[in-house]
Amino acid sequence: xxxxxxxxxxxxxxxxxxxxxxxxxxxxxxxxxxxxx
Amino acid sequence: xxxxxxxxxxxxxxxxxxxxxxxxxxxxxxxxxxxxxxxxxxxxxxxxxxxxxxxxxxxxxxxxxxxxxxxxxxxxxxxxxxxxxxxxxxxxxxxxxxxxxxxxxxxxxxxxxxxxxxxxxxxxxxxxxxxxxxxxxxxxxxxxxxxxxxxxxxxxxxxxxxxxxxxxxxxxxxxxxxxxxxxxxxxxxxxxxxxxxxxxxxxxxxxxxxxxxxxxxxxxxxxxxxxxxxxxxxxxxxxxxxxxxxxxxxxxxxxxxxxxxxxxxxxxxxxxxxxxxxxxxxxxxxxxxxxxxxxxxxxxxxxxxxxxxxxxxxxxxxxxxxxxxxxxxxxxxxxxxxxxxxxxxxxxxxxxxxxxxxxxxxxxxxxxxxxxxxxxxxxxxxxxxxxxxxxxxxxxxxxxxxxxxxxxxxxxxxxxxxx
Numbered sequence: 001x002x003x004x005x006x007x008x009x010x011x012x013x014x015x016x017x018x019x020x021x022x023x024x025x026x027x028x029x030x031x032x033x034x035x036x037x
Numbered sequence: 038x039x040x041x042x043x044x045x046x047x048x049x050x051x052x053x054x055x056x057x058x059x060x061x062x063x064x065x066x067x068x069x070x071x072x073x074x075x076x077x078x079x080x081x082x083x084x085x086x087x088x089x090x091x092x093x094x095x096x097x098x099x100x101x102x103x104x105x106x107x108x109x110x111x112x113x114x115x116x117x118x119x120x121x122x123x124x125x126x127x128x129x130x131x132x133x134x135x136x137x138x139x140x141x142x143x144x145x146x147x148x149x150x151x152x153x154x155x156x157x158x159x160x161x162x163x164x165x166x167x168x169x170x171x172x173x174x175x176x177x178x179x180x181x182x183x184x185x186x187x188x189x190x191x192x193x194x195x196x197x198x199x200x201x202x203x204x205x206x207x208x209x210x211x212x213x214x215x216x217x218x219x220x221x222x223x224x225x226x227x228x229x230x231x232x233x234x235x236x237x238x239x240x241x242x243x244x245x246x247x248x249x250x251x252x253x254x255x256x257x258x259x260x261x262x263x264x265x266x267x268x269x270x271x272x273x274x275x276x277x278x279x280x281x282x283x284x285x286x287x288x289x290x291x292x293x294x295x296x297x298x299x300x301x302x303x304x305x306x307x308x309x310x311x312x313x314x315x316x317x318x319x320x321x322x323x324x325x326x327x328x329x330x331x332x333x334x335x336x337x338x339x340x341x342x343x344x345x346x347x348x349x350x351x352x353x354x355x356x357x358x359x360x361x362x363x364x365x366x367x368x369x370x371x372x373x374x375x376x377x378x379x380x381x382x383x384x385x386x387x388x389x390x391x392x393x394x395x396x397x398x399x400x401x402x403x404x405x406x407x408x409x410x411x412x413x414x415x416x417x418x419x420x421x422x423x424x425x426x427x428x429x430x431x432x433x434x435x436x437x438x439x440x441x442x443x444x445x446x447x448x449x450x451x452x453x454x455x456x
Binding site for chain 1: 062420
């Protein structure tokens, strides 16, 4: 089955956001402590 | 074109290798935050109650409450705990002294600080009618204290400016004494209220492993060595208690019996149990491999010995793994082994207890991340380090009954008094 180009693009964007959030979340949890004094 | 395509593939592989571990960590964080903690149900005869004594709040600067101690002084409970932004070095951290009539409602009465210095592991002792506090300054990002400070108060509210202890006086082998520094003091105890004994950990002159010494004092200021307790392998956080027959029993945190490994645990991590009779110069030792008893407090009930300290969950082959969950737990301490009795509501970075025994009531202070989640140790150290101070109260008679039941379940006789 051929996935419409538009749907494929949306899937890629959603996956990228999800993986990006997974990557950034622990980094933010850790790094925020260097910002407080 | 073929070269460009190959370059793109290489870049994607490299990006994947960098991103994948962090994505995996992200997935682990989701799992750690959604998995359900256990119910922490305890046997009814304990009459166990548990409550938050000091809540962390949500201020990132002061959300990590840790390293407790608890004592009775002048008809009140006094609790001390560290207040920092996380488990790692925090030069703006403080030791907070709280007072309570019932151990439920607490009033902050003092803050102990050392300028631009991380402070931790406070311990109380009432010596000569005054409330002493010993604590450890730390100057490393990954904490590794190497000396002790002390302060004292007549009322638990007004405290002298903290000062460094002079060290420990060691026999110089010529009939005199020589001063040795770099010692971490733990918790003083006395049988007669005149001579105080304490275990301290640090390196003996000319050596590097941190070992434990028994030291004594009559004024809480000048401490001299009585004997080395255990020097075969590095150990620390040494806790002791007197038994009814006058002997001392001690529990030492021992990370390894010479086998490498720390971050992902160590198969030989253990608790050294050491016993000495007066004059406390000869020690017999045993090893318990069911846990490495971090941050413990020992106490006696009905002539039997117990400890509140850290229970490392997970397989014994990697005991102490940073990714594993820990609990604050109650153990019976026998001459040759620890017997796990029950866990207190806790997870992640937890323990560093204080204990008050008052009549049949046993009060245990400790710290833990919110118990609605079941975080591993590493998550609570520097990612989600919000922790509350909790207190458990349970019955001494109930504790003896639970210890008897544990002995029967193990097919052994209950410990006689003094075992």
